[in-house]
Amino acid sequence: xxxxxxxxxxxxxxxxxxxxxxxxxxxxxxxxxxxxxxxxxxxxxxxxxxxxxxxxxxxxxxxxxxxxxxxxxxxxxxxxxxxxxxxxxxxxxxxxxxxxxxxxxxxxxxxxxxxxxxxxxxxxxxxxxxxxxxxxxxxxxxxxxxxxxxxxxxxxxxxxxxxxxxxxxxxxxxxxxxxxxxxxxxxxxxxxxxxxxxxxxxxxxxxxxxxxxxxxxxxxxxxxxxxxxxxxxxxxxxxxxxxxxxxxxxxxxxxxxxxxxxxxxxxxxxxxxxxxxxxxxxxxxxx
Numbered sequence: 001x002x003x004x005x006x007x008x009x010x011x012x013x014x015x016x017x018x019x020x021x022x023x024x025x026x027x028x029x030x031x032x033x034x035x036x037x038x039x040x041x042x043x044x045x046x047x048x049x050x051x052x053x054x055x056x057x058x059x060x061x062x063x064x065x066x067x068x069x070x071x072x073x074x075x076x077x078x079x080x081x082x083x084x085x086x087x088x089x090x091x092x093x094x095x096x097x098x099x100x101x102x103x104x105x106x107x108x109x110x111x112x113x114x115x116x117x118x119x120x121x122x123x124x125x126x127x128x129x130x131x132x133x134x135x136x137x138x139x140x141x142x143x144x145x146x147x148x149x150x151x152x153x154x155x156x157x158x159x160x161x162x163x164x165x166x167x168x169x170x171x172x173x174x175x176x177x178x179x180x181x182x183x184x185x186x187x188x189x190x191x192x193x194x195x196x197x198x199x200x201x202x203x204x205x206x207x208x209x210x211x212x213x214x215x216x217x218x219x220x221x222x223x224x225x226x227x228x229x230x231x232x233x234x235x236x237x238x239x240x241x242x243x244x245x246x247x248x249x250x251x252x253x254x255x256x257x258x259x260x261x262x263x264x265x266x267x268x269x270x271x272x273x274x275x276x277x278x279x280x281x282x283x284x285x286x287x
Contacts, residue, residue: 004032004041004053013051016043027176028074042074044082045203054081068141069114072173075202076110076139077102082204083211098128109134112171113157114141122156139169139178146170146181149191155271158184163214166270168195176202178210183217185267188227188275189234189241194220194267224264231264231276232256241274248280 002013011032019025020043032041032053041053073089080087080102091103100109109129129136138157146154146168160166164182171178177199184195196218200206234242235256249255263275273281 001034001041001053002050003035004043005035005038006030006032010035013043013053017045017051020045026071028078029071042078044078066114068173069112072112072114072139072141072171073101075173075176076112076171076178079202079204079207080104083207085207093134094128094132098125098132100134103134107134109136111136111138112141113138114143116143117153117156119152119156137169139171141171141173144170146184146193146195148193150184150186150193150270151191152271158270165217171202178202178206180210180213182215184270185220186270186272187222188264188266188268189231190227193270220267222265222267224261227264228256245274245276245280248277248284252280252283254280254283 003010004013005011006016016025016030016032020027027045028042030043032043033039034041034053034055039055041055043051044054045051077087077089085104087105088103089101091100091109092098093100093103093109101112102110104110111125126136137159140154140157144154144157154168158166158168164180166184167180167182168184169178169180178201180198180200181195182198184193186193196215198213198215200210200213231242231245235246236242249258259276259279263279266275268275272278
């Protein structure tokens with residue numbers, strides 16, 4: 001439909017699109033109603049066809065839901081619909097044990113995570129998705145944005161595919177774009193990571209570009225001497241990592257000089273065991 005009620009007045013989808021483009025209002029922050037049934041409708045913007053209104057599916061009330069999460073969910077679902085996906089929000093799954101933020105189709109769901117989340121709760125929800133045969137892709141809000149160092153609370157949101165390697169998705173609900181951080185690799189011993197960045201608008205074109213994005217991989221430089229020095233400092237300062245590795249070296253009758261160079265010049269998958277710990281563990285199991 002190309003018209004809807006706003007404050008008991010009929011407005012055109014094209015007129016509302018112009019107000020959004022002029023930054024007078026944000027997308028779907030107005031309460032649009034169907035002129036016939038008086039139920040809520042949402043405005044769908046598209047670069048390939050005229051803007052239009054579509055009936056909003058039944059959803060959980062907004063009360064208690066953070067603005068960042070609510071706005072991100074509505075805008076992403078709207079963009080997916082405009083791109084041709086049968087997206088729905090707040091869909092109950094697993095006999096009511098799970099509720100998908102956005103169910104894209106019968107095989108894929110998006111979760112938008114803005115609030116804190118424990119590893120246990122994440123595992124519970126992730127396993128429920130696996131149980132019903134749905135791939136869950138997590139998109140995080142500002143609280144969880146990735147910087148140059150990876151922590152355990154962020155590692156749970158990492159995903160992998162052949163085109164992007166290990167990747168991480170972030171949402172900016174106010175500016176209405178998605179940030180894809182891909183080809184994520186971690187230094188052999190530190191929490192420091194490297195990655196590439198690509199941003200996509202949360203609209204029909206941006207969603208399709210994200211779906212079709214197929215970048216080439218970059219070569220990251222790594223200084224093995226700095227990695228060795230880092231390990232030496234950890235042992236001297238008796239940090240948690242330093243004590244753990246020093247004990248492993250002692251038990252296996254090894255010194256730092258016994259460790260091969262490749263342990264210090266090879267990137268590892270993000271969130272996995274350090275190269276030195278993995279090497280010593282492998283030696284210990286073969287003794």
